[in-house]
Every structure is written in C-alpha cells, then in structure tokens.
Amino acid sequence: EIVLTQSPATLSLSPGERATLSCRASQSIDSYLGWYQQKPGQAPRLLIYDALNRATGIPARFSGSGSGTDFTLTISSLEPEDFAIYYCQQRSNWPRTFGQGTKVEIK
Amino acid sequence: EVQLVESGGGLVKPGGSLRLSCAASGFTFSSYSLNWVRQAPGKGLEWVSSISGNSLYIYYADSVKDRFTVSRDNAKSSLYLQMNGLRGEDTAIYYCAKSIANGLDWFERWGQGTLVIVSS
Numbered sequence: 599e600i601v602l603t604q605s606p607a608t609l610s611l612s613p614g615e616r617a618t619l620s621c622r623a624s625q626s627i628d629s630y631l632g633w634y635q636q637k638p639g640q641a642p643r644l645l646i647y648d649a650l651n652r653a654t655g656i657p658a659r660f661s662g663s664g665s666g667t668d669f670t671l672t673i674s675s676l677e678p679e680d681f682a683i684y685y686c687q688q689r690s691n692w693p694r695t696f697g698q699g700t701k702v703e704i705k
Numbered sequence: 706e707v708q709l710v711e712s713g714g715g716l717v718k719p720g721g722s723l724r725l726s727c728a729a730s731g732f733t734f735s736s737y738s739l740n741w742v743r744q745a746p747g748k749g750l751e752w753v754s755s756i757s758g759n760s761l762y763i764y765y766a767d768s769v770k771d772r773f774t775v776s777r778d779n780a781k782s783s784l785y786l787q788m789n790g791l792r793g794e795d796t797a798i799y800y801c802a803k804s805i806a807n808g809l810d811w812f813e814r815w816g817q818g819t820l821v822i823v824s825s
Contacts, residue, residue: 599767642742648811693766
C-alpha cells in the first residue's frame, strides 16, 4: 500500500498569504496525485488531478506541482473561503489512498 | 447538474448488516466508474471500493474485503454497498463519489454522505 504523508499538519496563515502544502508518497506514483478540499460539514471537493490539472470550476489561485514522490499544492493568495482541510490522494496503485490531511487555519 | 444522493445509513449492532444506496442523476450513469469513500468521525478520508461502468472491474480496501460488496444498477442509475459483519471501526460517513471518467478514479463529484454507526 502506498502511504501518503502530508505536511505540515496545520498551517496558520492570514488571508492574502501564500499557502504551500506538501504530500510525499512512499514510492513513485508518477503524476497520479490529486488534491481535495474539505470544509466542516461538507463533502470533499476535487481541486487538482494528475498532479497539476485544475478540476472544473477551480480558481486559478490553486496550483499543483510535482511528480514521482514529492508533490505540492500552492494557494497563491488565500481567500477567506480557502480555510479548510486539504487531502492528497493517489491513483497509481490499488488500494487508493489518501494523506492524513493538512488543516489551513486563520492566523 | 450532477447529483448523488446516498441513503440507507443508520445505527446497527456489531455483526449486523446494512445496505447503502446512491441515487445518481445528471450524467450518463453507465459511462462512469463510481466509488465509496468513508470518513470516521473527526478523521480523514478512507477509500472503500470502486466499480467500473460495466461492473467488470471491482476493487475493495483490505479493511472491508470479504465483508462489503459493491454493485450498481445502470438501468436505475443507482450504486449500492452491501455491508455485512459490521464492526465498530466501520462507523463513518459513507460518501458516494463519481469518477472523472470511467477507470479514471479522481473523485470529481460527491454526495452529501450517509452516516453509519456500529454500536451495541
């Protein structure tokens, strides 16, 4: 099973700041990585797939990068609605796995 | 508009069974893989199962293999999860999620979830 490790666990930032979230895979997953956002009481929302492709309707301030084992989700300038938990997920191997999440909170 | 509506959750005793349903609309149901993902209270996301559009390809997490069975009825645009031998650790919100394409399991659309509580 591929283990995804996200860091940091919590990111405390102010609106307008840049957020950089990391996801590291226990083995190479090529570019088969996605990112999801989840707000309290809501279902997750797909942000990024195949490491760098924005899903439909996702604002351009969200961007993804990386390949192999190291991946990054960048939010260029945090909006109030971006404070949430972010999960990475791989579809390189079965079982599909998620990271443990990074909480982006208001500083 | 794509809609996924789960139902069938509830309180069940350890060892019991439950059948979850997911009613879909707004897309060509048979053309997409579908998935179940769960989230224990206050915890992260856990993939449970995936089924291809024609039901030929089915996958399970090790934690539910041999206890859970996923199926779909393309004529009814419905996805199911039969859960047997339920354990306390199966307590979670269960989400139905549509893949971005058949066999391309990025979870593009999600239902609101249905809560399963396993407790005596």
